[in-house]
Amino acid sequence: MGRQRITTIAGVLGVVLLLAGSYIGLFVAPPERHMGDVARILYVHVPCAWNSLLCYTFAFGFAIASLATRRPRWDQLMTGAVEVGVVLNVLLLLQGMLFARPTWGIWWTWGDVRLVFSFLMFLLFAGVLALRAFVDDPARRGTWTAIATVAAFVDVPLVYYCVRWWRSLHQMQSTPETMDAAMVLPMRINAFGVLFLAWWLIAARAELERRRQAFDEVAEPAAVVVAGRA
Amino acid sequence: MSATAERPAARGLAREIGAVIAKDLLLEWRSRARLLATVLFGIVALALFSFAAGADVAVLERGAAGFLVLALLLSSTLGLAESFRVEQDDSAMEGLLLLPIDPHALFYGKALGNTLFLSLLGPVLAVAAVVFYAVEVGPRALVQLVLLWVLAAAGLSAPGTLYAAMTSRARSQDVLLPLIHYPLVVPVLLAAVKSIDLILNGDPMGQLGSWTALLAGFALVYWSLGGVLFPLAVEE
Numbered sequence: 291m292g293r294q295r296i297t298t299i300a301g302v303l304g305v306v307l308l309l310a311g312s313y314i315g316l317f318v319a320p321p322e323r324h325m326g327d328v329a330r331i332l333y334v335h336v337p338c339a340w341n342s343l344l345c346y347t348f349a350f351g352f353a354i355a356s357l358a359t360r361r362p363r364w365d366q367l368m369t370g371a372v373e374v375g376v377v378l379n380v381l382l383l384l385q386g387m388l389f390a391r392p393t394w395g396i397w398w399t400w401g402d403v404r405l406v407f408s409f410l411m412f413l414l415f416a417g418v419l420a421l422r423a424f425v426d427d428p429a430r431r432g433t434w435t436a437i438a439t440v441a442a443f444v445d446v447p448l449v450y451y452c453v454r455w456w457r458s459l460h461q462m463q464s465t466p467e468t469m470d471a472a473m474v475l476p477m478r479i480n481a482f483g484v485l486f487l488a489w490w491l492i493a494a495r496a497e498l499e500r501r502r503q504a505f506d507e508v509a510e511p512a513a514v515v516v517a518g519r520a
Numbered sequence: 521m522s523a524t525a526e527r528p529a530a531r532g533l534a535r536e537i538g539a540v541i542a543k544d545l546l547l548e549w550r551s552r553a554r555l556l557a558t559v560l561f562g563i564v565a566l567a568l569f570s571f572a573a574g575a576d577v578a579v580l581e582r583g584a585a586g587f588l589v590l591a592l593l594l595s596s597t598l599g600l601a602e603s604f605r606v607e608q609d610d611s612a613m614e615g616l617l618l619l620p621i622d623p624h625a626l627f628y629g630k631a632l633g634n635t636l637f638l639s640l641l642g643p644v645l646a647v648a649a650v651v652f653y654a655v656e657v658g659p660r661a662l663v664q665l666v667l668l669w670v671l672a673a674a675g676l677s678a679p680g681t682l683y684a685a686m687t688s689r690a691r692s693q694d695v696l697l698p699l700i701h702y703p704l705v706v707p708v709l710l711a712a713v714k715s716i717d718l719i720l721n722g723d724p725m726g727q728l729g730s731w732t733a734l735l736a737g738f739a740l741v742y743w744s745l746g747g748v749l750f751p752l753a754v755e756e
Contacts, residue, residue: 357752406706413703420699424691434686437749438700441679444741448707 294497301490307483311337315476322473328392335385337481338378339408341488343446345375346415348492350443353436362503363496365432368439369422370495372415374488379412403452411449414442428506533628536621540629541636547606548637554602555637559644562595566648577654584653585716589709591645592638592672597698599637600680603630604688613689617754627750631681631743638673642666655720664719664728668712671735675708678742685753711735 315333322329349371356364386405387397400406418438425431469477548554569587573579580587607613616626646665649655657665680701687696711734718728 410703410706414700417700417703421686421690421696424696426691430689433752433755434690437682437686437753440749441682441704441742441745444745445704 293493297490297493300486300493304483304485304487304490307479307486309483311476311479311483314479319472319476320470325393328389331385331389333476333480334484335382335389336477337484338382338385340481341484342375342378342382342411343450344485345371345378345488345492346411346443346446349375349415349439350446353439353443356432356436357440360432362432362500365436366496366499366503367492368436369499370492372418372435372439373495374491376412376415376419377491378484378488379408379415383408383412404449407445407449407452411442411445414445415439418442428503533622533625536625537629537632539621540626541633544603544630544633545636554599555640557602558595558599558637559641561598562591562641562645563648565591565594566645566652570652580653581655584649584655585720586713587653588645588649588716589672589712592641592669592712593676593702593705593709595641596634596638596673596676596680597701600634600677600684600701601688601693601697603634603637603681604684605693608688613754614756617756623751623754624747626754627681627685627747630685631677631746634677634681635670635674638677639670642669642673657720661719665716668715668719668732668735671732671739672708672712675712675735675739675742676705678739678746679704682742682746682750682753685750707738708735711738 311333315330319330319333321327349368352364352368352371355361356368386408390399391397398405418435421438422431422435425434566587569583569590570580573583573587604613607616617623642665646657646669650657680697683697683701683704687693687700690696711731715728715731715735718731
C-alpha cells in the first residue's frame with residue numbers, strides 16, 4: 291500500500307474517530323459533577339493540547355534529523371509538524387478561553403503559568419514560521435527553521451510540567467484513575483482522532499512543500515520566445 | 521583524546537574567543553555609536569515607562585524592576601542586531617568564516633561581547649531608575665543587583681547572538697529579531713523582574729535563590745545549545 295494511501299486512511303479514520311468521540315462526549319458521557327455540561331469542551335480541549343505538544347515534539351525530531359542528514363524530506367515534514375502544531379495550539383488557547391470564562395469567571399489571566407507558557411509556545415513556533423517566510427535561500431531556510439525549532443522546543447516540556455512545578459489556577463494533568471470511565475472513553479477516542487488527523491495534515495503539508503520546492507528548483511528560461519517576434 | 525592533548529585545544533579556543541571579543545571591542549571603541557545609541561535608547565525607554573505609568577511615585581517604585589528589565593530587553597535588540605550588522609559590510613562575515621578559527625569561538629566570542637555590552641548598560645539604567653522611580657538601593661543590594669544583571673544579560677545574549685546571526689542575513693531583519701527573540705527570553709524577563717523586585721523590596725519567603733536558579737538554568741541551556749547550533753547557522 292502506498293504512503294499516500296496510508297495517510298489518506300489515517301485522515302478518514304481521524305474524522306470518524308473525532309465524530310464518534312464527540313458524539314459520546316456530548317450525548318453519552320455524564321455531565322461533570324461541579325461544572326455540568328460546560329466540562330464537555332474538555333473532550334476536544336485536552337486532545338488538542340496533547341497533540342499540539344506531540345506535533346512540536348515530532349517537529350523537534352524532524353529538525354534534528356534535517357540538521358544531521360540535510361535531506362529535504364525531514365525539512366518538509368518539520369514544516370508540516372510545526373504548522374499543524376500551531377493550528378492545534380491556537381485551538382487549544384481558544385477552547386481554554388471558552389472554558390475559563392464560565393468556570394474561572396475570566397477569559398484570560400497572566401497569573402497562570404500554564405496559560406502563559408501555552409501562549410508563549412504559540413508565539414515561539416509562529417515565530418519559527420515567520421523566520422521561514424523571510425528567508426529566500428532554500429538551503430538557509432531549511433537550516434534556520436530547524437535551528438529555530440530546536441531552540442523553541444525548550445518551552446514544550448515547560449508547558450507540560452509547569453502545573454506540577456508552579457501551582458496556580460490550572461489543574462494538574464488528569465489520569466484515567468482520577469476520571470470516570472465514561473469520561474475517559476470519549477477523551478481517548480478524540481485524542482486518537484486528532485492524532486490521526488494531524489498525521490494526515492502533516493503528510494499533506496509535507497507533500498505540498500515537496501512540490502513547492504521541486505517547482506522552485508526548475509530553472510526559469512533565460513528568454514521567452516514569443517511567436518512572430520525576434 | 522588525552523588530558524594533555526585537550527589542554528592546548530582548550531587554550532587555543534580561549535585564545536580565539538579572546539581575539540573575537542578584542543576585535544568587537546576595538547570596533548566599538550573606534551565609533552562608540554552602538555554603545556551610545558543603546559544607552560540612550562534604554563534611558564528613553566525608562567522615561568517612556570514613567571509617562572505611561574503616571575506621576576504616582578508608589579506606582580513607579582512598584583514597577584521599577586519590570587521597567588528596568590524591559591529597558592534592558594528593548595535595548596538588547598539594538599545591540600544584538602548591530603553586533604552582526606557590522607559583519608555584513610564588505611562581506612566581513614564570509615571573511616571571518618574563512619579564517620582558521622573554530623566557529624564555536626566565534627559564537628562564544630560574540631555572545632560574551634554582547635553580555636559585556638549589555639552588562640555595561642546596568643549602571644547607567646540603575647542610576648536612571650534611582651532618579652526616575654525613587655528606588656533606594658543599599659550596598660549589599662547593589663552587589664546582588666550587579667550579579668543578577670550580568671546573569672540576565674547572559675540569558676539574553678546567548679539566544680540573541682544565535683538569532684542575530686541568522687536574522688542579519690534575512691529580509692526584514694529589524695522585525696524578525698524581536699519577533700523570535702522576545703518570546704524565547706520571557707523566562708529571563710520573569711525571573712529577572714521577580715529577582716530584582718525581591719532584592720529591592722525584601723525577600724521574606726526566601727524565593728530569590730529559586731528565581732536566580734531559573735535564570736542561571738536558562739542561561740546554561742542556551743549557552744550550550746547556542747554553541748552547538750551556531751556553526752550550522754553561519755555555514756555557507
